[in-house]
Amino acid sequence: MATVELTDLVTQYPNGVRGVDGVDLAIADGEFFALLGPSGCGKTTLLRTLAGLEGATEGRVRIGERDVTALEPGERDVAMVFQDYALFPHMTVSENIAYPLRIQKVARGEREERARESADPLSLGALLERRPAQLSGGQQQRVALARAIACHPQVFLFDEPLSNLDARLRLEARTFLKQLQRRLGVTTVFVTHDQAEALAMSDRMAVMEAGRIRQVGTPREVFQRPASLFVANFIGATPMNLLEGAVRGGRIDLGGVSVPLPAGHSGLGDGERVVWGVRPEYVATAGDGVPADEVVEGEVSAVENLGVTVLVTVAVGGRDGEEGVEVRAVLPEDDEPEVGARLRLHPQTARVLLYRADDDGALVEP
Amino acid sequence: MATVELTDLVTQYPNGVRGVDGVDLAIADGEFFALLGPSGCGKTTLLRTLAGLEGATEGRVRIGERDVTALEPGERDVAMVFQDYALFPHMTVSENIAYPLRIQKVARGEREERARESADPLSLGALLERRPAQLSGGQQQRVALARAIACHPQVFLFDEPLSNLDARLRLEARTFLKQLQRRLGVTTVFVTHDQAEALAMSDRMAVMEAGRIRQVGTPREVFQRPASLFVANFIGATPMNLLEGAVRGGRIDLGGVSVPLPAGHSGLGDGERVVWGVRPEYVATAGDGVPADEVVEGEVSAVENLGVTVLVTVAVGGRDGEEGVEVRAVLPEDDEPEVGARLRLHPQTARVLLYRADDDGALVEP
Amino acid sequence: KEAGDAADPSANADAKDVTLVVSANDVKGGKNAAEAAWIEDEVIPAFVAQQKAKGVTAKVTFNGAGVEDEQYKTKLELNLRTGSGSDVFAADGIWLGELAAAGYVKPLDDVVGDAAKDWDGWDQISEAVQANLSFKDQRYGIPNGTDGRVLYVNKTLFAKAGLPADWQPTSWDEVLDAARALKKLDGVTPLQVNAGVPMGEATTAQGFLPLLAGTGAPLYDEAKGTWQGATPGVTDVLDFYRQVYGEGLGDPRMQQDKAGRDQSFAEFAQNKIGILAEGDYFWRSVICPSEEDCGATSMKNRDEVVGWAKIPAKQPGTGVGGQDFVSVSGGAGWMLSPKTKYPQQAWELMALMSSKEMQEKLSEAQIRVSARADVNAETLENDPLLSFISEQVLPITTYRPSDEAYNEVSLAIQQATADVVSGKSPQEAAATYAKSLTEAVGAEHVAGG
Amino acid sequence: MNPVVRTLLSRVGGYVGACLLVVFFALPLLWLVLTPFTPNPTYRASLSGVTLDNFRALVDNPQVWPSIRNSLVLAGGSALLVVALAALAAYALSRVRVPGRDQLLYALLLLSSIVTGTAAMVPLFLMLFQLGLIDRQVGVVLVLTGGLLPAAVFMLKDFVDSVPRSYEESARVFGAKPNQVLRHVVLPVIRPGMATVGVWALVQVWGNFLVPYVLLANPSKQPAAVVMYTFYDAGGQPDFALISTFALVYSVPVVLLYLVVNRRYGFAFQGGIKG
């Protein structure tokens, strides 16, 4: 197993696009590390540069003790699972799994032996003689994994391995993959654009935007304290409430509604523009005991069933022809309101985060 | 707008596969109806039969007052959005949207007018002269929608319109689509294999398996009382706890652990085999006040971060070489345990459902 | 079946509107442009005027072409078969046998009747030349011209090799001796005699047949109806080829190359070939002094540099009819389609083309040996070679058989020479030739063995 | 091996290979580029001075321009007909399951090899004569079209196969009639394929000598490929001044067409018959 270290990494495509644009990153030995970001942000490019499939334009890649920047992919001792699994349709499962060994000129007998070894824990034992076309999506994914495992690499690279599975399978595969990685203890870099996947599976994660890393941390850190508006927007099963407003008299005026300034932000000057952010999960219906100045009230404009909870969108303010704002809350199923009903919401001030209302949108630290 | 009614519908492919195998279904006027089911269950076939793209082998299709079973697709007054959007690559966005009108021989000027009308509310106004290849996935999806809207059909048919979008976009598109449908009030049949999508968006939904409908109801009904093991398994953001056991002495023995028999099931005979089911969201950590016979205790084998909550898998029982069982619980983020820690869980008996332990796996009504 | 219909010579004899089509393998701006121009600019207007004088409106179109002879012939045959295409057409004398046997053409007497019998032009065309367009003693068309073969020599090279300027060999050996003398010169091919398949009919007509004529018997014995098989004569000819190409006197590669004949022309023009056996058109159309007419192969100083000699028999007196010198001639002429709607008018057109006036015009445009003696008398006097041919060669020349099997026999001959050139022994080549010949004409029509 | 050296070596090898290929493909073209501008052209590809006289001679030649026009008529007509008929047939064959379809196509492909051979000239001539199509350009177009169609259908079907059915279905749901589906959707989408097959057909006809020569009597109807063979002087010598210049002029339309098609649609093939 090995650590992975990227220093000042830049990967530029021949057309001038910088897929990776200056990344410094250290991944610990045995860590399950997720790379998260919107489409086109450079996740795949970063992973491919790590694998050696793209050459680094600047910077260095180290795996374990070795500087592998100039090495061929086959010499880096990493294994990659592609989004489409890239199983060879003309080979059986067993041949697919043993393919890296075949290239390494391992004898046929031993190859089959080791294919079986990798296949068994993934419950592929009975499928070894089938061809990929005869497998379900989940089985195919496991074959791709077995192939990666079979060559005992130091690092696993996964490029959205779950995105081709259907919704149900995806959930099961998540747990399975996580447990497998834990058992093998191989350092793993996992690319996804699905924040739920990154949160659920990773030990640590990095959020990327436009070739750069915007935040690195544990899922908890990233979820609870997104370092910028971009990250805040991106993380969370339901989109975070992010409303622009101005500090006014110790409160924040969001246009039509005013909410309390969270503790520790008294340093903000009057009239300063900020973005007020709170996750819908931290917005509840306001009980009777809630002070009136912490309540936002409005009309329910949409209700989405999330299973045990509902996501409620409430249009707030907007009287006198003014444009109102929308506040979303995740409420328990029993509190589901009707569309059109009036609702009083209570954002937990302790959970509110403030961001600068500029292009960077950095988190305002208390 | 119109109702949709399917009677004894069977659609058989030339190779003998019955894609739809006896479906009765009535969809109300203006309803947003979701068809949910695993891959290959016949959702698309059902939708295509409705559209007239596949001929019904048996049974009848009625839209509004008309029996359309024998009509051509173009005569049914429905609009369909395909999973791959099927935008014509050689036409501009505007031409794509206006295509149905061109077929209806609407004059060019009016066509452009109406294309603009459909495009504007979908924020496509600025893209009208582009070609599909120059659009992002989300934009393409909106063009496909605009095209469907432009011909003012009586029924919308959507075949997994969101599945080509990335995770973030998909969430936004959900809300958007729902609001749009509400505004237009057009009866809509929506195919998806993502239960979260179906729950969040639909007024009512049907769960299909192998060409048959297994349950029809509101998202709430289906989520809270899945009518069979199959449905129970399929619905829910996290897989439901479903453990087979036997009734023994007024309790249920799950092998290694025993849990209380939910109220109203005293009719079950001793030794009868049932499946005990409860959603992880309805399993909490057992506080001190919880009676000991309602607690299941075990070792945490996996923890997945879900954002504000964590999904915890606990291995229960399994002492003395016996195979244990796994119980999953969704806990608030603050209660997140370490893997390997011992944990006491309390399944809410009131939320527990029992299913017959046979092939049908029907819900045991109290 | 269609071809067998009896012709009616008097059909449409007094039509007032006449449409005729003439075709030939020549075309303005391309192959044989002079003849094409002659037809379009001289013959047709004259004919139209002639008819107009009789109160007939004539419309004549010329369908020219500029392709290989085989292709022209194929299309001609298809046209004759269906009766589509032209009323009057140019054809090589050697095709006549095949065309007549297939029923594609008919004797002039049948198609035209008395008008053809009584034509005054026949008097000016010698029997031998008439025979070129006759089959089984019936006339099928009017010959347009004829030619003769000689040995061309490069006097400059001859001088260098110490050979006389007025060289006239009397036997094959003398030819070979001269070639051997020329061989000493650097970069010179002493003697080139057409052989091989790529040259097609030129191999037979310019090479093999003149040689064979020098051995005493013609290729085809009309009386007995037999072709020479692997006779001593044939073997002798092939052996001559062996000596030429086997000894390196000639360049065998040139005979194998598709464009070999053009190469030999070019090399002769560049003073690289000592002796070349060719017909008269080589003189007038290949190495003429005018660059405009003869392009890259033109020889400005042709008249000083190029000499010629009659082709000797193998030994003096061994030629056909005991001749000392021999030659072979060919020539094309005008025939008419038996399915023409206007046999009389078509004949009139043919007759006009073969009239003294028109033939003179053609000879003026492009000097050549006409079929008509009166025309030759007036047009050839300024050209030393052509008058030599007309005076010295034509009297001793022979014509190729017009039998229908000739084409196939010729192909077999070409193959035999090709075999020798590529190294087979004359006997072997002769045997193969005899075998092909037997297949083509049947054993009873093969002489010798 | 040192990775840098290795990359360098493979680079250099790649360039050398590319150069060799360029030479191989370009060398024969040298003659075509040089000869028309040479004062006394021969077989040799050399440039002994530059002149435009050859072009002047070409302009003066009475056969040249009509023959190019005829070529355009024959080749253009055949290409259009081939593309139109093949597109219709390919669409239908791609979308409807007919047992033995591929075998039938292949059988036709094989048969087409007979009619493009020389031996079929006679039946073709006799047949056209019966149909009254001898010496008519339409006859030539039809014969050539017949010979090219199987291969064209074969190639176009691959294109149609690659068009998602959802395009057509989508149009159908909007009420488009089958011929509207074809006109509005399928044909525009397979346009690159049609263009490619069109160029292919045009090239085949453009260079065809035997068929037009045999089937057309009147020289003023003959295409350039036939006229090309008439540029021999009285002695039967190829007239290189005319031939080379004509060759260049004669090639230009095809090359232009290719360039246009390539620019607009990309010149491409789909491939892979359903094994």
Added chain:
Amino acid sequence: MGRARALGFVAPALVVIGVFLVFPAVWTLYLGLLDYSLTGAGAQAPTFVGLGNYTEALGDPAFTRSLGLTLVYVGGSAVLGQNVLGFALAWRLRGAGKVVRSGLTVLVLLAWILPGSVVAFLWQALLDRRGGTLNALLGTTDQAWVLDHPMWVIVVFNIWRGTAFSMLLYTAALSSVPRSHLEVARMSGASGWQQLRDVVLPTVRRHVLTNTLLITLWTFNDFSPYLLTGGGPNGASEILPVYVYREAIIGGHLGYGSAISLLLLLANLVIAVFYLRVLRGRTEAT
């Protein structure tokens, strides 16, 4: 689409094919049973000879030699030459720079789209014995390529002429090879050749089949070598189409020529079935 409508779409093509292809082709095949010739007595009253022409052909050493030459020609120039070079070009040009790619593509395509008669002159100029470009380039004098190596000449010529089609088809084919499959091989340490063998070839096998079928068929019927060598020297490059031309047009034996056409077709069929066997056999397993 309904059967009836489909038939409507196919009908125009079928009519043209039926009238102008199938009918004359069948007629030609019928002529193969006759002692038919265009001129001479054989044209007047052709006699039915049954399989006579076929037995004659099979007994004629010129035919068997010609068949052998044709196989060499097709095998060397199409199956191997165009296929391999076309594939190699498509493969190399994938990653090449724009200039190299479009430059080479245009050259290769030019060779393909130039009319045959022009091309014949180009090659004569290239190979001319006296002043040919090739001799000038190599410093060889008096090297008659066409005579010394006729088969090589026509094979190389046809490779030059026909590679474009294979290249285009394989370019399309290669774009259907998923990049990730290649990358899996690279990650496993596979060399370029191993990638080709393990990933690319199995994926494009169907394209190889299509391509090989078509170019084999076309090359079998290719008459253009005649323009270069005329079938010579002495028949050394007389492939079947040239043989047919010589027999049917120059020799006038149309019946015989027609019979050979059928033999040509049968040879083609046998080869096609062979390809299908070889290339398809393994696909069935999936």
